[in-house]
Amino acid sequence: MAAGGTGGQQPAGPDAPGGTTARLLEIFNRLYRYFGPRHWWPAETPFEVIVGAILTQNVAWKNVEKAIANLKAAGLLSPEAMARATVEELEPHIRSTGYYRVKAKKLKAFVDYLQERYNSSLKVMFARPLEELRPEILGVFGIGPETADAILCYAGNYPIMVMDAYTRRVFSRLGFFGARVSYQDMQDFFMAHLPRDNRLYNEYHALIDSLANRICLKKAPACLNCPLAGLCPRIGLGETGKSKPAGSSGKE
Numbered sequence: 001m002a003a004g005g006t007g008g009q010q011p012a013g014p015d016a017p018g019g020t021t022a023r024l025l026e027i028f029n030r031l032y033r034y035f036g037p038r039h040w041w042p043a044e045t046p047f048e049v050i051v052g053a054i055l056t057q058n059v060a061w062k063n064v065e066k067a068i069a070n071l072k073a074a075g076l077l078s079p080e081a082m083a084r085a086t087v088e089e090l091e092p093h094i095r096s097t098g099y100y101r102v103k104a105k106k107l108k109a110f111v112d113y114l115q116e117r118y119n120s121s122l123k124v125m126f127a128r129p130l131e132e133l134r135p136e137i138l139g140v141f142g143i144g145p146e147t148a149d150a151i152l153c154y155a156g157n158y159p160i161m162v163m164d165a166y167t168r169r170v171f172s173r174l175g176f177f178g179a180r181v182s183y184q185d186m187q188d189f190f191m192a193h194l195p196r197d198n199r200l201y202n203e204y205h206a207l208i209d210s211l212a213n214r215i216c217l218k219k220a221p222a223c224l225n226c227p228l229a230g231l232c233p234r235i236g237l238g239e240t241g242k243s244k245p246a247g248s249s250g251k252e
């Protein structure tokens with residue numbers, strides 16, 4: 001999928017040739033050519049996406065895969081079955097994801113909310129308008145903006161782009177915003193300059209994840225191998241390629 005071929009939708013705001021929208025789409029196209037389609041989210045059902053989005057907080061995906069396999073084997077990977085289970089019954093299945101006690105509470109909070117408000121139907125929940133559903137999901141225990149947006153983008157197919165520490169790292173090095181930019185300011189920036197297109201947001205976030213995971217690493221980015229090298233001023237990096245403070249503590 002090349003950006004610009006996404007159903008003929010228009011950018012959200014006006015943009016001159018060579019302006020921010022064009023630069024963001026050029027970055028997308030370079031990443032797409034380099035990494036290919038990412039096929040996110042790796043899940044068989046929208047509910048599995050939601051469970052994965054909650055469990056992947058602060059842990060590598062391979063640990064989440066084990067937990068999802070356990071939940072599936074135990075017959076707990078549906079909203080109804082999980083709502084019938086207790087927090088204590090969920091805990092042993094998700095141990096691999098770390099902080100499993102609090103994550104079991106988060107899963108239970110979500111399925112209880114889904115049951116009470118939507119009779120356990122994701123179809124009904126995802127029929128709500130984005131601007132109403134997002135604040136509602138953010139009100140569920142344990143659901144922050146990144147998790148909420150992953151649920152909305154990858155399970156609900158809404159036109160909303162997920163932000164994370166990887167996005168902050170890569171795009172602050174590219175010079176689009178500072179290393180301390182807030183989640184909401186980052187999201188507002190992307191969505192103001194890109195077409196409102198779920199498929200584009202889906203793929204773009206996944207491509208950023210691949211770049212930050214493999215090349216634009218926190219401590220020693222492999223700039224010589226980077227598909228964005230010709231476009232990147234490498235803000236905050238010294239000549240050795242090591243990170244400099246760039247006006248922040250270096251924490252993400």
Ligand code: SF4
Binds near residue numbers: 174216221228
């Ligand atoms: S050129 Fe270096 S700093 Fe810039 S995006 Fe690529 S890896 Fe990151």
